[in-house]
Amino acid sequence: MGGRNLTRREALVWELAPSGAMRVPCLLFGSSPLIDALEDGVLTQLRNVASLPGVVAPVVAMPDAHPGYGFPIGCVAAFDPEAGGVVSAGGVGFDIACGVRTLLTDLDAADVAPVREVLADALFARIPAGLGGTGGLRLSERDMDRMLAGGAVWAVTEGYGEAGDLTRCEEGGRMEGADPEAVSSRARERQRDALGTLGSGNHYLEVQRVEEICDARAAAAFGLRPDQVAVSIHCGSRGLGHQVATDHMAIMRQAAPRHGISLPDRDLACAPIASPEGARYLGAMRAAINCALAGRQVITHLVREVFAALFPGCHLRLLYDVSHNTCKVERHPTRRGNQQLHVHRKGATRALGPSHPDLPQAFRGVGQPVLVGGSMGTASYILSGTDASPPAAFASACHGAGRTLGRKQAVKRFPGRGVLAALTAKGISLRAHDLRGLGEEAPQAYKDIEEVIQAAHGLGLAVKTARLRPLACIKG
DNA sequence: ATGTGC
Numbered sequence: 001m002g003g004r005n006l007t008r009r010e011a012l013v014w015e016l017a018p019s020g021a022m023r024v025p026c027l028l029f030g031s032s033p034l035i036d037a038l039e040d041g042v043l044t045q046l047r048n049v050a051s052l053p054g055v056v057a058p059v060v061a062m063p064d065a066h067p068g069y070g071f072p073i074g075c076v077a078a079f080d081p082e083a084g085g086v087v088s089a090g091g092v093g094f095d096i097a098c099g100v101r102t103l104l105t106d107l108d109a110a111d112v113a114p115v116r117e118v119l120a121d122a123l124f125a126r127i128p129a130g131l132g133g134t135g136g137l138r139l140s141e142r143d144m145d146r147m148l149a150g151g152a153v154w155a156v157t158e159g160y161g162e163a164g165d166l167t168r169c170e171e172g173g174r175m176e177g178a179d180p181e182a183v184s185s186r187a188r189e190r191q192r193d194a195l196g197t198l199g200s201g202n203h204y205l206e207v208q209r210v211e212e213i214c215d216a217r218a219a220a221a222f223g224l225r226p227d228q229v230a231v232s233i234h235c236g237s238r239g240l241g242h243q244v245a246t247d248h249m250a251i252m253r254q255a256a257p258r259h260g261i262s263l264p265d266r267d268l269a270c271a272p273i274a275s276p277e278g279a280r281y282l283g284a285m286r287a288a289i290n291c292a293l294a295g296r297q298v299i300t301h302l303v304r305e306v307f308a309a310l311f312p313g314c315h316l317r318l319l320y321d322v323s324h325n326t327c328k329v330e331r332h333p334t335r336r337g338n339q340q341l342h343v344h345r346k347g348a349t350r351a352l353g354p355s356h357p358d359l360p361q362a363f364r365g366v367g368q369p370v371l372v373g374g375s376m377g378t379a380s381y382i383l384s385g386t387d388a389s390p391p392a393a394f395a396s397a398c399h400g401a402g403r404t405l406g407r408k409q410a411v412k413r414f415p416g417r418g419v420l421a422a423l424t425a426k427g428i429s430l431r432a433h434d435l436r437g438l439g440e441e442a443p444q445a446y447k448d449i450e451e452v453i454q455a456a457h458g459l460g461l462a463v464k465t466a467r468l469r470p471l472a473c474i475k476g
Numbered sequence: 477a478t479g480t481g482c
Contacts, residue, residue: 094477
């Protein structure tokens with residue numbers, strides 16, 4: 001590809017060969033049009049990530065990649081602790097454990113249609129959201145510690161949700177190795193009464209209809225059927241994760257010279273996995289993962305209350321909960337054998353195949369549900385993980401449609417009022433706390449989800465299982 | 477993404 005030093009390796013695989021300070025090559029996943037449309041910033045950021053100490057080949061860009069903070073969003077990068085590998089607070093980013101959770105109802109779209117506006121109003125009233133949104137629960141210091149160590153497991157013991165939900169969460173709903181003590185008092189204060197709130201930006205709660213089943217076997221195993229109503233929740237660790245990132249980036253930047261690390265980009269603040277700074281960040285990050293898991297668990301409870309009031313006897317079963325901004329310790333086959341690596345996924349979801357040992361029992365033989373949220377007003381997809389995924393992907397897939405326009409550009413170009421009108425015209429009940437923020441999320445500011453999913457499916461990162469369409473959407 | 481926007 002002219003001027004970009006990209007070599008096409010396969011129909012959907014492009015290589016960025018090492019140059020300059022790069023230690024390993026990068027692989028970019030996507031069709032020719034997707035790669036053509038990539039912003040240069042993605043390539044620069046990939047080169048920077050590939051220059052970090054202890055990075056394991058290759059650094060990967062998913063089909064939904066776009067420029068992010070330090071790492072591109074839609075990036076997977078693994079590091080070897082025994083080769084001086086680092087963990088990067090900037091790489092994981094500000095919204096630690098931002099993720100998607102999908103609940104499946106036993107309702108048909110026809111059941112919801114007559115009360116769609118009422119349902120949207122009820123969800124909007126019940127689910128706290130918006131910038132600075134509070135009104136969830138208020139945590140004592142003791143409960144804060146329990147939440148940070150216990151995640152969704154803690155939330156269930158507090159009465160939010162059902163024990164059965166936990167087997168349908170990554171890590172069983174509780175991330176091991178969390179160190180609540182590594183979470184600053186400022187981070188705690190920001191979260192004090194924000195747990196169970198949706199947040200803002202691209203976060204949303206969507207009521208969806210299963211529009212098409214693409215893989216009957218996987219869909220049956222997941223409990224998906226045509227016309228079924230589902231609810232997807234997309235949110236993260238709110239102010240706490242943001243503050244953990246801020247705190248530890250400052251610590252890592254200060255410690256970098258001591259570890260002999262010169263940062264290619266100050267946003268890539270990192271520390272050796274084996275260092276005190278690295279270990280402390282990992283402990284705090286895992287606590288933030290628990291915060292996000294607990295938050296989505298609390299929201300699940302609120303959603304169930306709303307549905308129970310409108311549809312007596314209705315049950316919402318959790319399909320799965322995935323995080324797409326994390327760093328996790330996993331074993332992966334590499335040229336050096338089966339290595340234990342720290343895998344950063346920034347805007348990338350894990351996609352475990354049917355025989356992966358970390359897969360929850362319920363999905364053995366099928367693969368992990370891979371939840372991919374589309375842009376506002378467009379389709380979302382549920383895919384299933386596959387054993388045939390290319391090893392270079394470190395068992396990962398895309399996480400969304402991916403932006404084509406930055407937030408500021410999008411706001412300038414798309415007034416919120418127009419976005420609201422367009423979605424309303426499409427039969428979607430939209431409720432938003434911030435009209436201006438809607439412009440940021442205009443569908444035109446995102447790639448075509450169909451193109452992204454086609455690439456992921458074609459690469460074998462995950463297999464298309466079902467497509468869902470929004471009926472109602474709650475925005476921060 | 478986010479209690480501190482360019």
